[in-house]
Amino acid sequence: MTAVAPVPVVMVGRATRLRKRFLRRPMAVLGLVLVVLFLLLAIFGPLLTPDPLAQELTSAFASPSAHHLLGTDDLGRDELARLAAGARVSLLAGVLSTALAMVVGVPIGLASGYFRGWIDPIVMRLNDAVLAFPFLIFAVGFAAIFGASLRNVVIALSIGLLPTIVRIARGEALVLREQDFIGGAVADGARSRTIMFRYLLPNSLNTLIVQATVAIPIGIIGEAVLSFLGLGVQPPNPSWGVMLTSAQQFLVQAPQLAIYPGALIAIATLGFNLLGDGLRDVLDPKDRR
Amino acid sequence: MSALLEVDHLAVTFDTEDGPVLAVKDMSFTLNPGEILALVGESGCGKSVTAMSIPALLPTNGVTRRGAVRLSGRELTTLAERDLEALRGKEISVVFQEPMTSLNPAYTVGKQIAEVIQRHQGLNRREALDQAVELLVKVGIPDARRRCASYPHQLSGGMRQRVMIAMAVACDPKVLIADEPTTALDVTIQAGVLEVIRTLCRELGTAVVLITHDLGVVAEVADRVVVMYAGRAVEQASVRSLFAAPQHPYTLGLMGALPANALRSGSRRLAEIPGLVPAPVDDPDECQFAPRCGRATSECRAARPQSREIRDEHWVACYHPGHEEDGDG
Amino acid sequence: MGVFILRRVLSSVVVLFLCSVAVFIGVRALPGDPALNMAGESASPQVLAAIRHQFGLDKPVPVQYVDYVTQVAHGNFGISTVDQIPVSEILVQRIPVTLELAFLAIVVGLLIGVPAGVVSAVRRGKLADYVSNAFGLIGLSVPHFWLGLLAIWAFAVHLHWLPASGFVGLAEDPVENLRRMVLPALVLGTGLSAVLMRQTRSSLLGQLSEDYVRTARAKGLSHGAQVRHALRNSLTTVTTVLGLQLGALISGAVVTEQIFVIPGFGKLTVDAVTQRNYPVIEGVIIVTVFGYVLANLLVDLAYAWLNPRVRVAGAA
Numbered sequence: 001m002t003a004v005a006p007v008p009v010v011m012v013g014r015a016t017r018l019r020k021r022f023l024r025r026p027m028a029v030l031g032l033v034l035v036v037l038f039l040l041l042a043i044f045g046p047l048l049t050p051d052p053l054a055q056e057l058t059s060a061f062a063s064p065s066a067h068h069l070l071g072t073d074d075l076g077r078d079e080l081a082r083l084a085a086g087a088r089v090s091l092l093a094g095v096l097s098t099a100l101a102m103v104v105g106v107p108i109g110l111a112s113g114y115f116r117g118w119i120d121p122i123v124m125r126l127n128d129a130v131l132a133f134p135f136l137i138f139a140v141g142f143a144a145i146f147g148a149s150l151r152n153v154v155i156a157l158s159i160g161l162l163p164t165i166v167r168i169a170r171g172e173a174l175v176l177r178e179q180d181f182i183g184g185a186v187a188d189g190a191r192s193r194t195i196m197f198r199y200l201l202p203n204s205l206n207t208l209i210v211q212a213t214v215a216i217p218i219g220i221i222g223e224a225v226l227s228f229l230g231l232g233v234q235p236p237n238p239s240w241g242v243m244l245t246s247a248q249q250f251l252v253q254a255p256q257l258a259i260y261p262g263a264l265i266a267i268a269t270l271g272f273n274l275l276g277d278g279l280r281d282v283l284d285p286k287d288r289r
Numbered sequence: 290m291s292a293l294l295e296v297d298h299l300a301v302t303f304d305t306e307d308g309p310v311l312a313v314k315d316m317s318f319t320l321n322p323g324e325i326l327a328l329v330g331e332s333g334c335g336k337s338v339t340a341m342s343i344p345a346l347l348p349t350n351g352v353t354r355r356g357a358v359r360l361s362g363r364e365l366t367t368l369a370e371r372d373l374e375a376l377r378g379k380e381i382s383v384v385f386q387e388p389m390t391s392l393n394p395a396y397t398v399g400k401q402i403a404e405v406i407q408r409h410q411g412l413n414r415r416e417a418l419d420q421a422v423e424l425l426v427k428v429g430i431p432d433a434r435r436r437c438a439s440y441p442h443q444l445s446g447g448m449r450q451r452v453m454i455a456m457a458v459a460c461d462p463k464v465l466i467a468d469e470p471t472t473a474l475d476v477t478i479q480a481g482v483l484e485v486i487r488t489l490c491r492e493l494g495t496a497v498v499l500i501t502h503d504l505g506v507v508a509e510v511a512d513r514v515v516v517m518y519a520g521r522a523v524e525q526a527s528v529r530s531l532f533a534a535p536q537h538p539y540t541l542g543l544m545g546a547l548p549a550n551a552l553r554s555g556s557r558r559l560a561e562i563p564g565l566v567p568a569p570v571d572d573p574d575e576c577q578f579a580p581r582c583g584r585a586t587s588e589c590r591a592a593r594p595q596s597r598e599i600r601d602e603h604w605v606a607c608y609h610p611g612h613e614e615d616g617d618g
Numbered sequence: 619m620g621v622f623i624l625r626r627v628l629s630s631v632v633v634l635f636l637c638s639v640a641v642f643i644g645v646r647a648l649p650g651d652p653a654l655n656m657a658g659e660s661a662s663p664q665v666l667a668a669i670r671h672q673f674g675l676d677k678p679v680p681v682q683y684v685d686y687v688t689q690v691a692h693g694n695f696g697i698s699t700v701d702q703i704p705v706s707e708i709l710v711q712r713i714p715v716t717l718e719l720a721f722l723a724i725v726v727g728l729l730i731g732v733p734a735g736v737v738s739a740v741r742r743g744k745l746a747d748y749v750s751n752a753f754g755l756i757g758l759s760v761p762h763f764w765l766g767l768l769a770i771w772a773f774a775v776h777l778h779w780l781p782a783s784g785f786v787g788l789a790e791d792p793v794e795n796l797r798r799m800v801l802p803a804l805v806l807g808t809g810l811s812a813v814l815m816r817q818t819r820s821s822l823l824g825q826l827s828e829d830y831v832r833t834a835r836a837k838g839l840s841h842g843a844q845v846r847h848a849l850r851n852s853l854t855t856v857t858t859v860l861g862l863q864l865g866a867l868i869s870g871a872v873v874t875e876q877i878f879v880i881p882g883f884g885k886l887t888v889d890a891v892t893q894r895n896y897p898v899i900e901g902v903i904i905v906t907v908f909g910y911v912l913a914n915l916l917v918d919l920a921y922a923w924l925n926p927r928v929r930v931a932g933a934a
Binding site: 324344346350370374375376377378379380383387390391392393394395396404408410411440442456576 | 743828829830832833834835836837838839840841843847852853924925926
């Protein structure tokens with residue numbers, strides 16, 4: 001593009017410039033606010049609310065009151081307490097599955113893209129094979145073999161997230177390995193491990209942060225879906241998915257029981273997606289896929 | 290001689306996220322019928338933006354354009370997009386720098402040439418395709434009828450640029466804007482492509498605005514030259530006058546690393562002038578070349594030098610013009 | 619073109635091979651001894667050995683793998699442990715239902731997603747863009763099983779417009795079938811249309827800033843004609859994305875069928891897991907992988923057809 005003006009050199013710190021750019025995007029800021037609210041609910045909510053498992057069968061389907069701020073569910077349990085506990089489960093599932101996928105996937109992807117050779121096609125074929133599995137069918141099989149639990153949900157989700165992360169990390173390494181400073185490091189006799197973790201990793205960080213922000217909501221929805229199908233968190237333990245399963249039977253009497261948890265999933269996911277979009281614009285303006 | 294195209298105090302500003310960029314600050318020049326005018330300068334001096342402003346091909350968002358552009362006396366800057374569309378490709382057409390990306394990869398080259406003919410001459414598809422074949426012959430593409438059915442990726446860079454030229458001259462335009470038409474090409478085929486532009490335009494009477502950073506190209510094909518620096522014209526003259534007696538220190542700098550034999554050896558690198566092109570963020574009232582200029586005095590930093598006619602039809606914006614290499618200049 | 623197809627087919631075979639190995643190993647990792655399961659706790663060692671021999675469980679593992687692949691290739695997936703019906707028969711019954719749902723959802727996704735993406739890109743920064751973007755983000759963030767519950771609540775419980783659940787075969791009563799498929803298809807298609815909208819938008823925006831669009835503009839083509847130039851190149855991306863979304867679509871179908879009680883492939887899967895019906899689970903996974911690989915192959919061919927750089931082998 002020749003008609004595009006060159007970007008001027010602006011003498012401001014990088015962090016300040018990034019913050020300014022971020023704050024200029026109302027949607028990104030809204031995303032950040034939603035994410036922070038979600039984090040507050042997940043971290044502090046369970047400390048401030050009653051026991052989410054305590055049943056009070058005489059006051060089932062109670063309306064909101066000073067005692068139960070959002071009323072109670074079919075077994076008379078405090079709805080707000082269950083929502084807060086569910087938020088914690090969602091946060092755990094989203095963050096842990098993403099973290100696990102990054103810890104495993106980033107080194108694989110970087111190595112695959114950096115070394116190329118015979119390793120790269122094998123990794124990419126395996127990657128395609130994992131991608132070829134519709135995730136839910138895989139998760140169903142996984143739950144069938146290893147049993148339904150939050151831990152297994154996290155493992156299954158991280159395997160589901162893995163191919164995308166490997167692919168992104170590989171793409172970064174492919175671009176970076178052609179850059180001069182990597183060539184310089186190689187010429188200076190730097191070891192491959194040093195190059196990967198001292199050069200490739202820090203320089204892919206922006207892209208990986210964006211990717212993590214987008215992966216967390218996938219984990220959140222994944223946990224909710226699996227728990228909804230009875231393949232994740234088991235009742236009576238609260239999880240937004242579990243709460244929706246039981247709310248399904250009471251759509252006529254108490255639609256709010258279906259609305260609250262679903263709305264929270266949507267809000268948390270929306271928050272992370274908006275934040276991810278904003279971070280991508282700010283950190284990774286080249287819009288690579 | 291009345292001018293075909295007049296660019297009058299043109300200024301172009303881009304609004305970017307990090308503030309406005311003054312790409313073109315104040316440009317005035319004229320183009321005579323049938324003439325080849327070269328716009329020369331380092332990258333970032335605003336020459337492409339100036340050229341793209343003529344048919345209003347700059348992005349529509351975040352661009353402010355001031356000043357006037359007149360084609361045969363008709364003001365273009367105030368035209369509605371619909372009227373500009375009727376003008377583009379017919380009266381003013383463009384050959385871009387990147388033949389690799391300037392053609393649509395999904396359509397055959399024949400269709401892409403025929404498209405402009407159908408648009409402006411009201412011919413049907415068949416007739417337009419026949420004309421496209423004739424045009425491909427004119428720009429020197431062998432086996433033109435078969436080539437019409439080729440996709441851009443099947444052609445070499447030089448061939449694609451010839452296709453671009455065929456497309457540009459399809460409707461006998463009055464003005465052809467050629468934006469670095471040979472920069473992306475292999476040195477060995479540059480001359481051929483330039484030759485096609487020159488002979489075709491002479492034949493059709495088309496005037497050319499040739500944007501280049503390559504003084505070798507200028508010497509070869511241009512009639513007149515405008516040298517640009519930091520969004521302004523610093524020197525304007527006929528090719529003969531400019532090469533015989535360059536006046537502006539910047540022009541001298543550009544020529545400095547252009548030894549006479551460089552033209553023959555085909556090495557056409559732009560001269561290395563110490564220092565950097567200033568960031569186009571502000572427009573102080575001073576000579577913007579002063580920080581890089583050996584002749585700069587306090588006068589240069591006090592007020593911007595105005596363009597004046599130093600010899601017949603030879604204009605320069607400098608307090609200390611002259612083609613003698615003086616002192617440490 | 620020929621080389622391209624050959625390469626894609628070969629790579630599909632490789633993926634199929636890897637997946638079949640994974641399923642084979644996965645099934646053998648299942649808890650419990652299959653011979654013991656069949657013969658019962660009290661079976662004598664002789665009986666167990668006989669069963670192992672009968673089912674080839676005493677052969678070396680690679681031989682077992684070959685036997686297994688041969689069986690599968692002949693459409694023999696075993697017998698459902700719950701109702702003693704051959705798994706292949708159950709699959710033949712259930713798959714068309716899910717295919718119909720998925721097809722309708724793709725139609726919904728394409729009809730909403732692609733036009734919304736185009737409008738959004740063309741009217742960038744205008745009201746239509748904001749509306750499309752909001753739709754895209756919400757469609758991406760709202761889990762569709764919740765959307766399904768809301769839809770049932772709104773249209774079935776409240777408004778009584780459409781039945782909440784249940785299924786009528788397409789062959790039995792096409793009108794009633796469609797009436798009952800409207801909500802599930804809309805619910806399943808919404809997520810897809812959101813993804814397609816976002817991809818169409820970003821791909822078209824990318825293409826619109828390409829040099830060749832500037833060329834089209836310089837030729838005097840109208841804005842609409844410029845968009846047509848760009849769209850032609852965006853559609854290749856959209857096809858790829860659609861292919862990548864097929865997996866998500868199957869996943870979505872599992873949940874959607876569960877909510878609307880549609881006796882399709884997805885409901886079969888979930889039921890099989892809750893009933894620990896291993897032959898069915900195995901069959902479901904194999905069929906899924908096979909179908910998915912096949913679908914991807916078709917998408918690649920469509921991609922090649924849309925993209926002359928692949929279709930016409932370049933000789934400059």
